[in-house]
Amino acid sequence: MANIPPRLFEPITLGALTLPHRLWVAPMCQYSCDDGMPNDWQLVHLGSFAIGRAALVMTEATAVNPAGRITAKDAGIWSDAHAEAWRRVVDFVHTQGAAIGIQLAHAGRKASANPPQEGRGAVRPEQGGWVTVGPSPLAYGRMPVPHELTASEIRSIVDDFAAAARRAIRAGFDLIEIHGAHGYLLDNFLSALSNQRDDEYGGDEERRSRLLIEIVDAVRAVMPDGMPMVVRLSAADWVPGGIDAAEAMRVSQRLEAHGVDLVSVSSGGNDHRQDIPVGPGYQVPLARAVRAGVGIPVGVAGLIDSPKQAETILVDGAADVVYVARQFLREPTFALRAAAELGGSLEWACQYQMAKFAGSIP
Numbered sequence: 001m002a003n004i005p006p007r008l009f010e011p012i013t014l015g016a017l018t019l020p021h022r023l024w025v026a027p028m029c030q031y032s033c034d035d036g037m038p039n040d041w042q043l044v045h046l047g048s049f050a051i052g053r054a055a056l057v058m059t060e061a062t063a064v065n066p067a068g069r070i071t072a073k074d075a076g077i078w079s080d081a082h083a084e085a086w087r088r089v090v091d092f093v094h095t096q097g098a099a100i101g102i103q104l105a106h107a108g109r110k111a112s113a114n115p116p117q118e119g120r121g122a123v124r125p126e127q128g129g130w131v132t133v134g135p136s137p138l139a140y141g142r143m144p145v146p147h148e149l150t151a152s153e154i155r156s157i158v159d160d161f162a163a164a165a166r167r168a169i170r171a172g173f174d175l176i177e178i179h180g181a182h183g184y185l186l187d188n189f190l191s192a193l194s195n196q197r198d199d200e201y202g203g204d205e206e207r208r209s210r211l212l213i214e215i216v217d218a219v220r221a222v223m224p225d226g227m228p229m230v231v232r233l234s235a236a237d238w239v240p241g242g243i244d245a246a247e248a249m250r251v252s253q254r255l256e257a258h259g260v261d262l263v264s265v266s267s268g269g270n271d272h273r274q275d276i277p278v279g280p281g282y283q284v285p286l287a288r289a290v291r292a293g294v295g296i297p298v299g300v301a302g303l304i305d306s307p308k309q310a311e312t313i314l315v316d317g318a319a320d321v322v323y324v325a326r327q328f329l330r331e332p333t334f335a336l337r338a339a340a341e342l343g344g345s346l347e348w349a350c351q352y353q354m355a356k357f358a359g360s361i362p
């Protein structure tokens with residue numbers, strides 16, 4: 001019987017970008033920047049995944065303006081100097097044959113927090129933080145009540161996403177992802193639990209998705225033809241009355257109609273009452289539900305730690321690509337191991353060829 005090639009190691013094409021396999025590095029905040037500037041940490045951290053042969057390496061959530069940072073240590077791209085600093089990371093990743101995408105983000109009502117290394121929790125303006133913003137004056141857990149954005153402030157955030165995208169393109173990124181998940185600004189607008197506006201940005205599902213769609217359109221307008229755009233969604237709030245998979249599927253249909261190339265399915269983060277059924281691949285059923293309603297590819301993340309598990313998700317038709325976060329931290333060469341275990345063809349970097357050799361040295 002002929003060997004069936006692993007689905008994980010089949011190429012996938014998004015717009016004009018073809019990626020050689022479907023095991024991608026999920027975005028991971030590093031809380032290691034000053035003034036949003038990427039530095040040697042991002043170079044080594046993201047560079048190591050490229051050396052490890054991940055097909056696509058995503059940056060951490062990268063703020064489109066300073067108030068959109070989760071913490072003062074977040075990465076950003078709100079000036080040309082940021083774009084220049086990102087270029088060094090992008091260029092290195094490209095030397096390894098990997099692609100690199102940027103996750104453009106605004107933290108909304110969860111901004112102005114302490115980074116994990118300083119214990120999390122809100123940093124209020126009088127403590128050196130800043131006023132957070134959201135669709136409605138509704139707090140996330142014990143975080144401060146956000147300022148309710150006016151229509152003109154919303155327009156300026158749309159502009160900030162477009163300007164950030166323009167800079168990301170100049171820095172050489174291959175793909176742009178809009179962060180619409182995890183209880184940050186765009187998710188705050190999408191969910192009825194956090195959006196109680198009665199203007200054109202709130203109310204029914206379509207109006208709650210209006211800000212996200214406006215940003216998708218504004219970012220697409222500055223992108224070159226064929227450059228892929230991804231949107232990450234929380235496909236469940238895990239709270240009654242919040243977003244569920246059926247609603248996420250309808251949002252995804254709107255995103256598809258507006259030219260988004262892939263929906264990355266995640267969940268949670270928008271309501272502290274969330275009750276998440278955490279377990280291996282716990283977000284896979286959400287991805288499957290979204291994928292059933294759209295014609296574009298769907299990615300999934302969440303406790304996917306083994307090559308066989310990742311392969312099964314794709315073979316079962318629950319998703320088209322697998323994003324992995326923590327396993328890449330534990331093992332930056334996870335993609336190389338996956339290829340070895342499943343029978344994919346990936347080559348180690350020439351400098352690391354000896355890693356394949358278990359005999360005595362010299």
Ligand SMILES: Cc1cc2nc3c(=O)[nH]c(=O)nc-3n(C[C@H](O)[C@H](O)[C@H](O)COP(=O)(O)O)c2cc1C
Nearest residue numbers: 026027028029060061301302303304324325326327
């Ligand atoms: C250190 C760390 C930082 C993260 N930062 C981000 C982020 O910036 N943007 C985002 O969308 N998700 C972020 N996540 C969530 C991951 O992308 C991923 O969805 C989650 O960790 C589940 O995947 P895993 O089980 O493979 O770790 C982060 C996760 C970790 C562990």
